[in-house]
Amino acid sequence: MKxxxxxxxxxxxxxxxxxxxxxxPASLQKIQEEWKPVVDDIVEAYKNHFxxxxxxxxxxxxxxxxxxxxxxxxxxxxxxxxLPRDSIDTEWKEEARNKIEKKYPFIEGVELICRPFAIxxxxxxxxxxxxxxxxxxxxxxxxxxxxxxxxxxxxxxSRAVLLKEKLQNAESEKSIKSACVWFAKDMLRTGFEIxxxxxxxxxxxxxxxxxxxxxxxxxxxxxxxxxxxxxxNPTADKKKIKEIQDNLGAWxxxxxxxxxxxxxxx
Numbered sequence: 380m381k382x383x384x385x386x387x388x389x390x391x392x393x394x395x396x397x398x399x400x401x402x403x404p405a406s407l408q409k410i411q412e413e414w415k416p417v418v419d420d421i422v423e424a425y426k427n428h429f430x431x432x433x434x435x436x437x438x439x440x441x442x443x444x445x446x447x448x449x450x451x452x453x454x455x456x457x458x459x460x461x462l463p464r465d466s467i468d469t470e471w472k473e474e475a476r477n478k479i480e481k482k483y484p485f486i487e488g489v490e491l492i493c494r495p496f497a498i499x500x501x502x503x504x505x506x507x508x509x510x511x512x513x514x515x516x517x518x519x520x521x522x523x524x525x526x527x528x529x530x531x532x533x534x535x536x537s538r539a540v541l542l543k544e545k546l547q548n549a550e551s552e553k554s555i556k557s558a559c560v561w562f563a564k565d566m567l568r569t570g571f572e573i574x575x576x577x578x579x580x581x582x583x584x585x586x587x588x589x590x591x592x593x594x595x596x597x598x599x600x601x602x603x604x605x606x607x608x609x610x611x612n613p614t615a616d617k618k619k620i621k622e623i624q625d626n627l628g629a630w631x632x633x634x635x636x637x638x639x640x641x642x643x644x645x
Contacts, residue, residue, distance in 0.1 A: 383612050384451065384611040384612055386586065386604070386607060386608060386611065387586065388586060388590075389584065389586050389587070390584075390586075390587055390590070391446070391582055391584035391586070391587050392580045392581065392582045392584075392587055393508070393580075393581045393582060395523075395524075395579075399523045399579075400521040400522065400523055401507055401508075401521070401522055401523065401524065401528070401581055403507055403508060403509070403510075404443075404444045404508070405438075405439060405443035405444055405508060405509055405510035406443070406510055407510055407512065409443065409444055409445030409510075410442060410443065410445060410510075411442075411445055411447055413449075413485075414442050414447050414454075416483070417442075417454055417479065417483050417486060417489075418438060418442065418454070418512055420479050420482065420483075421436065421438070421454065421456050421479065421489065421491070421512075422436050422512060422513045424475040424478075424479065424491065425456075425458045425491075425493075425513070426513075428468070428471050428475070429458070429460055429462075429493075431461075432460050432461045432462055433458060433459075433460060433461075433513070433514070434459045434460065434461050434496040434499075434514050434515075435458065435459040435496070435499065435511055435513060435514035435515065435516075435517060436456060436457070436458045436459075436511070436512050436513035436514065437456065437457050437458075437459075437505070437506070437509040437510065437511050437512065438454060438455060438456045438457075438509060438510060438512055439455050439457075439505065439508050439509035439510070439583075440452070440453070440454070440455045440583065442454050442455075443508075443509060443510045449485040449486075450485055450487065451487060451611070452486065452487055453486060453487040453488040453489065453490065454486055454488075454489050454490065455490045455492075456489070456490060456491055456492065456512075457492040457493075457494060457502075457505060457509070458491070458492065458493050458494070459494055459495070459496040459499045459514075459517070460493055460494070460495060460496060461495075461496045462495060462496075463495055463497070464494075464495050467493045467494075467495065469493055472491045472493075475491060476488075476489045476491055487560075488557070499517050500517060500518065500519060502519075503519060503520060503522055503527060504522075504527070504528055504529075504530050506519040507519060507521070507522055507528070508583065523579075524575050524576070524578070524579050524580055524581045525575060525576045526576070528572075528575065528581055529572050529575065530568075530572075531565055531568045531569040531572055532569055532572045532573070532635055535569055535631065535632060535635070536632070538565055539624065539628060539632075542558065542561070542562050542565075542620075542624065545558040545561065545562075546558055546617050546620065546621070549617075552615040555613075555614075555615040555617060555620075556613035556614065556615050557613075558620070559609055559613035559614055559615075559620050560609075560610055560613045562609075562620060562623075562624070563606050563607070563609040563610035563613070564585065564610055566603075566606045566623070566627065566628065566631070567585050567588040567589055567592075567603065567606055567607060567610060568583060568588055569631055570588060570589070570592035570596075570599075570603055570606075570631060571587075571588035571589075571591055571592055573592070573595070573631070573634060573635060573638060574591050574592055574594070574595045576638070577595065578591050578594075578595070585607055585610050585611075586607065589603050589604060589606075589607045599627065599630070602623075602626070602627045603627070605623070606623060606627065609623075
């Protein structure tokens, strides 16, 4: 049984250039030595399956920023494949993910996402915070904090449905806790996105999401802090997760239209 992870105050926001555009914090040079073999194995997993159809592999998050923490950080990766979406096989991913996670037990998890190369330049949000670890980097337009960097808000309703499915299908304690972490991160980042245009900040760091949200919604601080704790110390109590979704999740859905019109699943 893992020891409880305490919430550690830490500010981690993207830097902004003189014109107000986000500065990508990710680079190859920042990847910590002990995480480089993990990154290499992720690339090999993609290469072994897609061969010459593999165009690029990117990673983002704490690993790409050189801030990865053992037993807390996961590895988010995206590959771009020279195939149409309906021809991209994903059946291999679970076995590959399990193999990598077993080999490197200090990582919280591995995300393997496959996208068509033809639409790669449209992935503005992802590419502005990622580093290319295989292939030629894709040209991408710069963005400012605001609607162009919102991912969780436009997809909040569909992701609520996905959470329900995850919990219904989760039977083991491990799978329920995995769904809990996914849900908690989604809630924190959704809460932050509500403040993004007002704060003119951007982050994916969980504590910074909680911190900025709490500045604008102090009356909801204790609820979001509970969500932050669940991201670090997930529960296997499905009832508890649903309770937060029905309360804070419903409040977020109601609050969002007060600030801007949302077009879902753009």
